[in-house]
Amino acid sequence: MNFIESFNSAIKSLKGNRARSFLTMLGIIIGISSVITMSAIGKGGQKNITGKLKENGYGKFTVYADMKDENFRWKYLFEDEMIEKLKATNKFKNISPKITQRIYSKIKDRFEIVWLTVATPEYQKIDKVNFLYGRDFISFEYNSGEKIVIIDNITAKDIFGSPQNALGKNIRLALTRKDPEIDYRIVGVFENNFEDYVKAMGGKRIPRFARFPLSTYERLYDNASNYSSIVVESKDPSKASEDMAKMKNILENITGVSDLYEVKALSDGAASFDNILSTLNLFVTFVAGISLFVGGVGVMNIMLVSVIERTKEIGIRKAIGATNRDIMFQFLIESIILTGLGGVLGIILGFILGNIIGKIVNIPPLFSITSMVISLIVSMGIGIIFGVIPAKKAAELNPIEALRSE
Structure with a gap:
C-alpha cells in the first residue's frame, strides 16, 4: 500500500x-x-x-566620578569648562549635565515625591519625552531662570483632574516637606513611560516626574556649576560601547587620573x-x-x-x-x-x-x-x-x- x-x-x-x-x-x-x-x-x-524604556536609552550612557576613589578631588567633578572640552572633541552627538533630585508636591492632601530632572537643550534631545499637551522649553527659557516646569501626565491628572487642564496652571513644589512651596507655571505635559512598567510589577505607586530648565534650578536651589555626572549620546548608537571606552580615555587625558570615572548604559535597566x-x-x-x-x-x-x-x-x-x-x-x-x-x-x-x-x-x-x-x-x-x-x-x-x- x-x-x-x-x-x-x-x-x-x-x-x-x-x-x-x-x-x-x-x-x-x-x-x-x-x-x-x-x-x-x-x-x-x-x-x-x-x-x-529601551528606545530612550539606546546609544546613550551616563558618566560619573567615583567619589570613593582615593584619587578623587572635588575639582574632578564635571564643571562647565570640562563639559565644553568634551563637546569640543566632536566625538559625541550630545553631552549634558545630569541632575536628578527628589522634590515634593502636595497631592490630594499629602506630600508626595516628585523626581525632578534638570533640563538643558542637549538633555532634552538625549532623554526625549512624548508631549501629550503643551510644549517643550523654548531656547531663551533655558537661561531666563523663569519659574516654569513640565510634568508627567499622571501627576497632572491627580492634581488638575486631567492632563489637558494642567496647561498654564501653577504647581506648587518644595525642596523638602518643611520648605515653603513655590509656584511653577506648567508649559507642557508629557507621557509617563513608567505606568505600564509599575503595573506589570504589581505596583500601584507610579513615580512622578518634573523638569526645570538648568537656570531655574540653579537660581532657586543650587548656584554651583559642577555636576557629579553627565549623560552622553553617541553619534552611532550601535557603537555606544566603543564611545563609552573612548569617553573614559578622554577624561583620563584631561584629568591625568585613570579609573576615576565610571560609565553605564542607560538601557541596562530596561534590558x-x-x-x-x-x-x-x-x-x-x-x-x-x-x-x-x-x-x-x-x-x-x-x-x-x-x-x-x-x-x-x-x-x-x-x-x-x-x-x-x-x-x-x-x-x-x-x-x-x-x-x-x-x-x-x-x-x-x-x-x-x-x-x-x-x-x-x-x-x-x-x-x-x-x-x-x-x-x-x-x-x-x-x-x-x-x-x-x-x-x-x-x-x-x-x-x-x-x-x-x-
Missing part, C-alpha cells in the same frame, strides 16, 4: 467518525490556541512595557527588566503548552479505542496481503492528520483570541510566524509520538485472532 492509498484510507476512516475526530482534535486545538494567544499577548505586553519579562513569558507559554500534552494523551486514547473497534478490519486487510508496516503507517497517518488539522485550527483560533484579548486588556498582540510554524510542527510531532503505540498495537495483531473478533 502506497502513501496515497494510506492517506485516502485514513481520511475515509476519520470522516466515518466525524464527531469523535473533532472531539479528539479539540485538545490539540485548545493547546495550540493557548500557546499562540499567551505568547502573542506576552510578547506584545513585553514590547509595550519595555519598548519605550534587565526585559529579560525578566522574557522569562515570565516563556514560563506562561510553557504552562499553556501543557494542554498540548493532555491533548496528545487524548489522541492516543482515541486511537487505541479505534484499534479495538477496527480489529476485524485489520484482520481482513492482513488476510489479503497488508503488511505490519502498512497497518502501522495508516494509523500513524490518521494520528498525524488529526493533530495537524487540530494545529491549523488552533493557530487560527489563537490568532482570533489573541486579537480579542489584546483589545480587552489594551495590549497589542505580537504574533510570531516562527512560533506558529513551531506550534504546527509540535502538534504533528505529538501525532507521531502518541500515535506510535496504537499504530504498533494495530500492526502486531494476529490476523486469525483479529478475524475471529466481533
Whole structure:
C-alpha cells in the first residue's frame, strides 16, 4: 500500500467518525490556541512595557566620578569648562549635565515625591519625552531662570483632574516637606513611560516626574556649576560601547587620573527588566503548552479505542496481503492528520483570541510566524509520538485472532 492509498484510507476512516475526530482534535486545538494567544499577548505586553524604556536609552550612557576613589578631588567633578572640552572633541552627538533630585508636591492632601530632572537643550534631545499637551522649553527659557516646569501626565491628572487642564496652571513644589512651596507655571505635559512598567510589577505607586530648565534650578536651589555626572549620546548608537571606552580615555587625558570615572548604559535597566519579562513569558507559554500534552494523551486514547473497534478490519486487510508496516503507517497517518488539522485550527483560533484579548486588556498582540510554524510542527510531532503505540498495537495483531473478533 502506497502513501496515497494510506492517506485516502485514513481520511475515509476519520470522516466515518466525524464527531469523535473533532472531539479528539479539540485538545490539540485548545493547546495550540493557548500557546499562540499567551505568547502573542506576552510578547506584545513585553514590547509595550519595555519598548519605550529601551528606545530612550539606546546609544546613550551616563558618566560619573567615583567619589570613593582615593584619587578623587572635588575639582574632578564635571564643571562647565570640562563639559565644553568634551563637546569640543566632536566625538559625541550630545553631552549634558545630569541632575536628578527628589522634590515634593502636595497631592490630594499629602506630600508626595516628585523626581525632578534638570533640563538643558542637549538633555532634552538625549532623554526625549512624548508631549501629550503643551510644549517643550523654548531656547531663551533655558537661561531666563523663569519659574516654569513640565510634568508627567499622571501627576497632572491627580492634581488638575486631567492632563489637558494642567496647561498654564501653577504647581506648587518644595525642596523638602518643611520648605515653603513655590509656584511653577506648567508649559507642557508629557507621557509617563513608567505606568505600564509599575503595573506589570504589581505596583500601584507610579513615580512622578518634573523638569526645570538648568537656570531655574540653579537660581532657586543650587548656584554651583559642577555636576557629579553627565549623560552622553553617541553619534552611532550601535557603537555606544566603543564611545563609552573612548569617553573614559578622554577624561583620563584631561584629568591625568585613570579609573576615576565610571560609565553605564542607560538601557541596562530596561534590558534587565526585559529579560525578566522574557522569562515570565516563556514560563506562561510553557504552562499553556501543557494542554498540548493532555491533548496528545487524548489522541492516543482515541486511537487505541479505534484499534479495538477496527480489529476485524485489520484482520481482513492482513488476510489479503497488508503488511505490519502498512497497518502501522495508516494509523500513524490518521494520528498525524488529526493533530495537524487540530494545529491549523488552533493557530487560527489563537490568532482570533489573541486579537480579542489584546483589545480587552489594551495590549497589542505580537504574533510570531516562527512560533506558529513551531506550534504546527509540535502538534504533528505529538501525532507521531502518541500515535506510535496504537499504530504498533494495530500492526502486531494476529490476523486469525483479529478475524475471529466481533
